Amino acid sequence: MYKLICKDGTARRGELVTVHGTIQTPVFMNVGTAAAIKGAVSTVDLEQIGTQVELSNTYHLHVRPGDEVIRRLGGLHRFMSWNRPILTDSGGFQVFSLAGLRKIREEGVYFNSHVDGRKIFMGPEESMRIQSNLASTIAMAFDECPPHPATREYMENSVARTTRWLIRCKAEMDRLNSLEDTINRNQLLFGINQGGTFRDIRIEHAKQIAQMDLDGYAIGGLAVGETHEEMYHIIEETVPHLPEDKPIYLMGVGTPANILEAVERGVDFFDCVYPARNGRHGNAYTNRGKLNLMNAKYELDDGPIEEGCGCPVCRRYSRAYIRHLLKAKEMLGLRFLVTHNLYFYNKLMEEIRSAIEEHRFSEYKKRKLAGFEEEQAAEQKMKVRRTDT
Amino acid sequence: MYKLICKDGTARRGELVTVHGTIQTPVFMNVGTAAAIKGAVSTVDLEQIGTQVELSNTYHLHVRPGDEVIRRLGGLHRFMSWNRPILTDSGGFQVFSLAGLRKIREEGVYFNSHVDGRKIFMGPEESMRIQSNLASTIAMAFDECPPHPATREYMENSVARTTRWLIRCKAEMDRLNSLEDTINRNQLLFGINQGGTFRDIRIEHAKQIAQMDLDGYAIGGLAVGETHEEMYHIIEETVPHLPEDKPIYLMGVGTPANILEAVERGVDFFDCVYPARNGRHGNAYTNRGKLNLMNAKYELDDGPIEEGCGCPVCRRYSRAYIRHLLKAKEMLGLRFLVTHNLYFYNKLMEEIRSAIEEHRFSEYKKRKLAGFEEEQAAEQKMKVRRTDT
Numbered sequence: 001m002y003k004l005i006c007k008d009g010t011a012r013r014g015e016l017v018t019v020h021g022t023i024q025t026p027v028f029m030n031v032g033t034a035a036a037i038k039g040a041v042s043t044v045d046l047e048q049i050g051t052q053v054e055l056s057n058t059y060h061l062h063v064r065p066g067d068e069v070i071r072r073l074g075g076l077h078r079f080m081s082w083n084r085p086i087l088t089d090s091g092g093f094q095v096f097s098l099a100g101l102r103k104i105r106e107e108g109v110y111f112n113s114h115v116d117g118r119k120i121f122m123g124p125e126e127s128m129r130i131q132s133n134l135a136s137t138i139a140m141a142f143d144e145c146p147p148h149p150a151t152r153e154y155m156e157n158s159v160a161r162t163t164r165w166l167i168r169c170k171a172e173m174d175r176l177n178s179l180e181d182t183i184n185r186n187q188l189l190f191g192i193n194q195g196g197t198f199r200d201i202r203i204e205h206a207k208q209i210a211q212m213d214l215d216g217y218a219i220g221g222l223a224v225g226e227t228h229e230e231m232y233h234i235i236e237e238t239v240p241h242l243p244e245d246k247p248i249y250l251m252g253v254g255t256p257a258n259i260l261e262a263v264e265r266g267v268d269f270f271d272c273v274y275p276a277r278n279g280r281h282g283n284a285y286t287n288r289g290k291l292n293l294m295n296a297k298y299e300l301d302d303g304p305i306e307e308g309c310g311c312p313v314c315r316r317y318s319r320a321y322i323r324h325l326l327k328a329k330e331m332l333g334l335r336f337l338v339t340h341n342l343y344f345y346n347k348l349m350e351e352i353r354s355a356i357e358e359h360r361f362s363e364y365k366k367r368k369l370a371g372f373e374e375e376q377a378a379e380q381k382m383k384v385r386r387t388d389t
Numbered sequence: 390m391y392k393l394i395c396k397d398g399t400a401r402r403g404e405l406v407t408v409h410g411t412i413q414t415p416v417f418m419n420v421g422t423a424a425a426i427k428g429a430v431s432t433v434d435l436e437q438i439g440t441q442v443e444l445s446n447t448y449h450l451h452v453r454p455g456d457e458v459i460r461r462l463g464g465l466h467r468f469m470s471w472n473r474p475i476l477t478d479s480g481g482f483q484v485f486s487l488a489g490l491r492k493i494r495e496e497g498v499y500f501n502s503h504v505d506g507r508k509i510f511m512g513p514e515e516s517m518r519i520q521s522n523l524a525s526t527i528a529m530a531f532d533e534c535p536p537h538p539a540t541r542e543y544m545e546n547s548v549a550r551t552t553r554w555l556i557r558c559k560a561e562m563d564r565l566n567s568l569e570d571t572i573n574r575n576q577l578l579f580g581i582n583q584g585g586t587f588r589d590i591r592i593e594h595a596k597q598i599a600q601m602d603l604d605g606y607a608i609g610g611l612a613v614g615e616t617h618e619e620m621y622h623i624i625e626e627t628v629p630h631l632p633e634d635k636p637i638y639l640m641g642v643g644t645p646a647n648i649l650e651a652v653e654r655g656v657d658f659f660d661c662v663y664p665a666r667n668g669r670h671g672n673a674y675t676n677r678g679k680l681n682l683m684n685a686k687y688e689l690d691d692g693p694i695e696e697g698c699g700c701p702v703c704r705r706y707s708r709a710y711i712r713h714l715l716k717a718k719e720m721l722g723l724r725f726l727v728t729h730n731l732y733f734y735n736k737l738m739e740e741i742r743s744a745i746e747e748h749r750f751s752e753y754k755k756r757k758l759a760g761f762e763e764e765q766a767a768e769q770k771m772k773v774r775r776t777d778t
Contacts, residue, residue, distance in 0.1 A: 040429035040720035331429035
């Protein structure tokens with residue numbers, strides 16, 4: 001059940017009540033693809049850094065350890081020891097991006113496992129059954145994530161099929177939720193809007209799925225190669241055609257700046273692999289932009305990643321120590337960066353929620369975006385100076 | 390300052406008072422080679438699993454990030470954020486086992502860095518200066534760790550040089566501890582007994598170094614290829630010739646069974662890479678022996694690694710989940726195993742201390758050793774059964 005608490009312009013402050021607790025929105029979900037956050041971050045750590053929702057991948061868990069295994073172990077919450085909400089994606093995105101040779105048919109997709117190459121079929125019903133076995137809080141509809149760029153013809157056919165698949169997803173989820181032995185009989189289902197950068201296809205599709213009384217609506221297929229301006233434009237055009245009394249989720253996005261822009265356009269849910277991926281490359285998020293801790297200038301830097309940061313890493317460890325861990329290829333360095341980066345995102349969302357509540361989101365966003373540029377500008381200046389001399 | 394609290398047979402219950410706190414012995418030191426425990430285990434984790442002493446490697450830290458860097462950052466305690474005792478080894482063992490082409494001379498050892506191949510010289514004075522820069526609680530003397538097997542002639546020459554080096558170590562450590570700008574002016578120095586499996590060389594060397602009034606004495610050069618029986622025999626023969634009012638440290642040993650046997654023969658300090666190395670291979674220590682969590686039989690096992698274990702992993706995560714993490718190559722799986730295994734060793738030492746205090750060590754040891762065999766026996770039985778059918 002989504003409740004809109006207040007609006008500040010088009011930005012929304014809301015909450016989604018679930019059987020696993022209430023999610024305060026806007027929210028950033030922390031990605032734990034295979035029922036684990038990359039970088040050896042545990043669910044105990046997630047509780048300490050204010051994570052509200054963990055996101056796992058249906059495709060990965062279906063392949064290993066198998067959703068039947070997780071069902072027999074009492075579902076994903078119990079399996080990974082996490083009692084707050086979990087969102088599972090539908091597997092669609094992974095099938096289209098990870099799996100080997102695939103065939104898309106009306107009934108679903110035939111493809112080869114990326115682990116052992118064995119043939120797998122997944123369609124709307126299979127995806128719902130897997131997600132029901134996982135017993136996540138929120139299941140995502142099985143859709144096609146079309147390639148970018150795609151022709152108008154391809155996109156129209158793809159979106160029409162995604163709509164037909166969505167109808168089948170809803171029917172199957174209703175059936176599964178009505179079964180006695182389903183672990184989470186209150187599993188929510190979010191539909192996914194597609195249409196690439198074709199404004200009219202997006203809007204038409206949004207209108208169609210808005211009729212279906214789903215528990216939430218996602219905007220998928222963005223951040224796949226189009227410009228940020230195109231992405232913001234599509235969000236702006238699509239959001240007004242989705243139901244106002246349901247949460248809106250922008251899939252796989254993005255940078256802190258992307259999130260601020262999307263919140264301003266009415267988005268409530270986010271997820272992205274950037275905090276982990278950047279950690280792997282030695283990058284730490286700060287309010288002045290990203291720092292690369294591999295940089296020699298941090299060798300003797302006794303300060304935390306960011307002064308005043310309340311994360312478990314900044315409260316105790318220095319840039320110099322983290323730099324050493326990264327240089328020595330100690331796993332602990334990656335764990336520290338991922339922990340800090342996820343905390344940074346979670347904290348950003350907390351600030352965003354306060355700013356909307358206090359009707360100062362626009363001013364907050366402006367100040368925040370200016371801050372993010374500082375470090376980049378300083379780096380740029382140093383480079384120029386070095387070239388000069 | 391070592392204080393003997395009580396003895397049970399030859400087993401000793403004592404404590405070593407240091408500027409970084411009092412160490413209750415017998416103790417197992419947790420190895421963090423490059424100022425970090427393998428498997429992304431943090432110093433916060435170490436505090437939670439009852440670690441008393443962290444052990445770091447002089448050679449590794451000299452090569453990266455450099456002991457001068459650590460000195461400028463306030464010493465190893467501050468660098469890695471750990472305020473309990475730290476022992477640093479002398480670098481000798483690594484020079485002899487890791488480094489490239491080397492030449493042993495009276496003044497010390499010339500060798501190539503394993504990181505970038507650059508030429509390094511390390512002798513007794515260099516080792517003391519590096520360890521003084523690191524400002525560990527306990528520094529180890531710089532010795533030669535002779536190859537196994539070695540001829541009597543080689544061993545005699547090597548041990549004689551190690552004694553001459555020890556005299557230089559002590560003089561240099563005294564000088565460093567007297568300097569105004571030394572970070573830890575109370576740094577302790579442990580000497581190292583060598584002699585391979587030559588009983589008479591061991592004893593003669595023990596008698597010589599016992600005269601030097603060092604802060605503690607280590608038995609080095611064991612667990613390098615000799616049998617367990619030879620090792621126990623050498624410990625038994627050597628310990629009586631070391632001062633009773635000083636702690637005794639058996640370097641690089643060993644399995645839980647090795648530790649029980651050595652404690653019975655009067656040893657106080659231990660360190661070993663087994664808890665981490667076994668973790669890397671999917672092995673978890675239990676009181677019934679080691680389990681390999683990669684084993685298919687744990688796929689649906691909802692129980693903790695060991696029932697009743699109080700470690701942060703067993704209190705929350707199942708064998709099935711850890712097995713999944715290992716199979717999926719998630720770093721979190723390794724972190725969980727190393728955490729559990731270190732807790733197991735720390736807990737074992739706690740039990741050993743209680744048993745000695747209560748004068749029931751011999752009975753305790755017998756029961757414990759029998760327990761360790763159980764799982765192995767069960768595994769063996771299953772294998773036999775499989776072969777039968």
